Amino acid sequence: MRGRILSLLALINGVRLNLSNVYAPTNLTDRKVFFENLHEFSLPADVFAIGGDFNCYERASDKFGGNISLAHYLSDFRSALSLVDIWSKIHPRTHEFTWFNSDFAIGSCLDKFLISRNPVPSVNSCEISTCVFFGS
Numbered sequence: 001m002r003g004r005i006l007s008l009l010a011l012i013n014g015v016r017l018n019l020s021n022v023y024a025p026t027n028l029t030d031r032k033v034f035f036e037n038l039h040e041f042s043l044p045a046d047v048f049a050i051g052g053d054f055n056c057y058e059r060a061s062d063k064f065g066g067n068i069s070l071a072h073y074l075s076d077f078r079s080a081l082s083l084v085d086i087w088s089k090i091h092p093r094t095h096e097f098t099w100f101n102s103d104f105a106i107g108s109c110l111d112k113f114l115i116s117r118n119p120v121p122s123v124n125s126c127e128i129s130t131c132v133f134f135g136s
Contacts, residue, residue, distance in 0.1 A: 018045035022052035035073040039080055047100040050082055051113040061095055065106035083114040087126045096128045
């Protein structure tokens with residue numbers, strides 16, 4: 001788990017918000033353990049917002065090309081904390097992908113933003129934007 005979670009606890013208008021960023025392992029075994037233990041690193045809060053690279057997907061529509069392997073452990077984690085994939089909630093019929101292989105034959109939506117159910121009715125927009133980074 002070291003270096004894979006960054007969490008901030010903020011008090012906004014009397015509401016405790018736990019804002020976290022995750023970078024899940026790419027190795028399947030390590031990723032399952034990561035999600036099984038991730039709740040232990042959640043700071044006590046009224047509202048949770050967790051974003052980042054989850055390196056897995058829950059629905060077949062979140063991938064094209066290659067083999068499809070749904071991450072039930074991500075679904076279990078979301079259910080345990082009552083989290084909603086807000087982008088999918090706002091765009092139920094749209095398919096966007098945040099990762100592609102080098103020849104664009106395989107694509108997946110690996111990056112997500114999950115929030116507690118409480119603020120969902122007040123969210124009116126959530127978008128995926130392209131950001132290209134060329135490292136040295």
